[in-house]
Amino acid sequence: MKAVCVCFEVHLPLPVRWYWPREGYGEVHIEKYFDMEKAFHSFTKLAGNLETLNDTLSKSIDNGGKYTFDISGVFLEQCKWAPELIDGFKKLDPESASFAASPYYHSVCSLFPDLEEFREQVEKDVRTIEELFGHQTRTFVNTELLYEQRTIKMLKKLGFKCFISEGSHNIMNGYDPMYVYSNAVPTLLRHINLSEDLEIRFSSKGWPGYPLIADKFASWIASMKGDVITLYIKYDAINTHLEKDKEILGFLRDIPLCLEKHNIKMLLPEEAVEIFKENGLPSLDSKMTARYGMHNLLGNHAQHLFMHELVDIGKQLKRIEDPVKKREMQRIYRYLQQSEIFLEMNSEERRLGYEKAVNDLSILSDIERAIISEARK
Structure with missing residues (x-):
C-alpha cells in the first residue's frame, strides 16, 4: 500500500x-x-x-x-x-x-x-x-x-x-x-x-x-x-x-x-x-533546511542583524514588571518575528530588499527604545 x-x-x-x-x-x-x-x-x-x-x-x-x-x-x-x-x-x-x-x-x-x-x-x-x-x-x-x-x-x-x-x-x-x-x-x-x-x-x-x-x-x-x-x-x-x-x-x-x-x-x-x-x-x-533554503531567511547582513536585535529585545522584555505593558509589547515583539519580515529583506529586487530592511530595523529600534524605557521604571 x-x-x-x-x-x-x-x-x-x-x-x-x-x-x-x-x-x-x-x-x-x-x-x-x-x-x-x-x-x-x-x-x-x-x-x-x-x-x-x-x-x-x-x-x-x-x-x-x-x-x-x-x-x-x-x-x-x-x-x-x-x-x-x-x-x-x-x-x-x-x-x-x-x-x-x-x-x-x-x-x-x-x-x-x-x-x-x-x-x-x-x-x-x-x-x-x-x-x-x-x-x-x-x-x-x-x-x-x-x-x-x-x-x-x-x-x-x-x-x-x-x-x-x-x-x-x-x-x-x-x-x-x-x-x-x-x-x-x-x-x-x-x-x-x-x-x-x-x-x-x-x-x-x-x-x-x-x-x-x-x-x-x-x-x-x-x-x-x-x-x-x-x-x-x-x-x-x-x-x-x-x-x-x-x-x-x-x-x-x-x-x-x-x-x-x-x-x-x-x-x-x-x-x-x-x-x-x-x-x-x-x-x-547534521543539516538544516527551510522552504526554498535557509539563505532566504538568513542570507544577508540585515537579516542577521534583525535576528540579533530580536534576541536582545527578548531579554529586555523580561525586565518589565507591569503585566499589561509587558503583554502588549510582547505581542508586538512576536509579530515582528514573522518569517515574511525576514523573507522581504532578501527580495530578488535588491533595492526593495534594502528599503524593507531599513524600514524593519527602524521599527525594531523604536519598539526596543520603548521596551528599555519601560524596563527602567
Missing part, C-alpha cells in the same frame, strides 16, 4: 507598515507598526472563497479524503473579522480532518539561541487549537517548514508524534522524500515538485502538465516508488487558482477516488507514521 498526506497552510501575515522614525516618540501599539487596512484587504480576499473551499473538502472527505490544516495564530486572530470562518473548519469530519501545531505567530523563534520563546509559542498554539476546535494536535510543522535538529527533542517532550519539514536537496541528496524518516519525532518531508504542481503550476496554461486532472496526478504518484508522499500546500494559493477557474474544485473533490483506483490511501500524518516503517536518513542529524 502507498499513501498520500495532504497538509494545507492557512496563514496570512500581518504586513509591516512603511514607517517613519518621526512617528516613534509616543505610545507603542499594533497599528503603529502594522498595516491593518492591508491585512483586512488580504483577509477579505481569501475569506470570500474559504467557505467554497471548505465545502469542497467536505465532499472530498466523503469520497475518502483526509486533510491536515496548519492554521497560524495570526490568521485565527484575523478571523475576528469573520468568525464564521472558524465554524467552517469545525464542520469538517474530525476523523478525517486534523490540525497541526506551529509557532503561534508564524515566527522564526526556533532559530533563537534559547528555545524558551519557541516553546511558549508552540504551547500557545496547542492551547488555541484545543480551545477552538476541541482537537489534541499530534503533528507539528515549523514556520517555513524549518528543520533544525535541536527543536526535535523539545517537540518530543511536548508530546508530538509527527513532524513535517521541507524535503530539500541538501537533506535528500537528490532523492525524492517518499518515506517516514527516523527521528526523535518521526519525520515526513514535503515532496516539493508534487506540492508545487498544485500550489504554483496548477492553473498555468503554459505548464506542460496543464490541465492537471485528478486521475493524471494519481497516476504520477502510482508510478513512484516509496511508502508515503507528503504534500504541503498554501491554502491561499488554492484560492488564487480558484479565482482563475473552477477546475481546482473538481480536482480536490475527485482526488481521493482517483488515488483509490491505484490502491493509494489518503492518511493523516499522525496515521502515516504509525503505519509505515521508519527509514534512516543520516542528513537529518
Whole structure:
C-alpha cells in the first residue's frame, strides 16, 4: 500500500507598515507598526472563497479524503473579522480532518539561541487549537517548514508524534522524500515538485502538465516508488487558482477516488507514521533546511542583524514588571518575528530588499527604545 498526506497552510501575515522614525516618540501599539487596512484587504480576499473551499473538502472527505490544516495564530486572530470562518473548519469530519501545531505567530523563534520563546509559542498554539476546535494536535510543522535538529527533542517532550519539514536537496541528496524518516519525532518531508504542481503550476496554461486532472496526478504518484508522499500546500494559493477557474474544485473533490483506483490511501500524518516503517536518513542529524533554503531567511547582513536585535529585545522584555505593558509589547515583539519580515529583506529586487530592511530595523529600534524605557521604571 502507498499513501498520500495532504497538509494545507492557512496563514496570512500581518504586513509591516512603511514607517517613519518621526512617528516613534509616543505610545507603542499594533497599528503603529502594522498595516491593518492591508491585512483586512488580504483577509477579505481569501475569506470570500474559504467557505467554497471548505465545502469542497467536505465532499472530498466523503469520497475518502483526509486533510491536515496548519492554521497560524495570526490568521485565527484575523478571523475576528469573520468568525464564521472558524465554524467552517469545525464542520469538517474530525476523523478525517486534523490540525497541526506551529509557532503561534508564524515566527522564526526556533532559530533563537534559547528555545524558551519557541516553546511558549508552540504551547500557545496547542492551547488555541484545543480551545477552538476541541482537537489534541499530534503533528507539528515549523514556520517555513524549518528543520533544525535541536527543536526535535523539545517537540518530543511536548508530546508530538509527527513532524513535517521541507524535503530539500541538501537533506535528500537528490532523492525524492517518499518515506517516514527516523527521528526523535518521526519525520515526513514535503515532496516539493508534487506540492508545487498544485500550489504554483496548477492553473498555468503554459505548464506542460496543464490541465492537471485528478486521475493524471494519481497516476504520477502510482508510478513512484516509496511508502508515503507528503504534500504541503498554501491554502491561499488554492484560492488564487480558484479565482482563475473552477477546475481546482473538481480536482480536490475527485482526488481521493482517483488515488483509490491505484490502491493509494489518503492518511493523516499522525496515521502515516504509525503505519509505515521508519527509514534512516543520516542528513537529518547534521543539516538544516527551510522552504526554498535557509539563505532566504538568513542570507544577508540585515537579516542577521534583525535576528540579533530580536534576541536582545527578548531579554529586555523580561525586565518589565507591569503585566499589561509587558503583554502588549510582547505581542508586538512576536509579530515582528514573522518569517515574511525576514523573507522581504532578501527580495530578488535588491533595492526593495534594502528599503524593507531599513524600514524593519527602524521599527525594531523604536519598539526596543520603548521596551528599555519601560524596563527602567
